[in-house]
Amino acid sequence: MVKTIFLILQFITAIGLIFTVLMQEGKSAGLSGSIAGGADMIFGKKKGVDELFAKITGYLAALFLIFTLVVALRS
Numbered sequence: 001m002v003k004t005i006f007l008i009l010q011f012i013t014a015i016g017l018i019f020t021v022l023m024q025e026g027k028s029a030g031l032s033g034s035i036a037g038g039a040d041m042i043f044g045k046k047k048g049v050d051e052l053f054a055k056i057t058g059y060l061a062a063l064f065l066i067f068t069l070v071v072a073l074r075s
Contacts, residue, residue, distance in 0.1 A: 010067035
């Protein structure tokens, strides 16, 4: 029962981690550039959003690591 809960939490964390990584702007502007379109050119780039996604990615990565270790130890 507990293992199932941690597996579900691990899955949700993995989906969130994938989403936040894709939303970050990289060298080729990533998925966030294609969603925003030309809005960055008109309204300017918001640095706060990229920094927020970077922090969220770090926290989600740490949670994913913890959940993975718990699931592995419970097996």
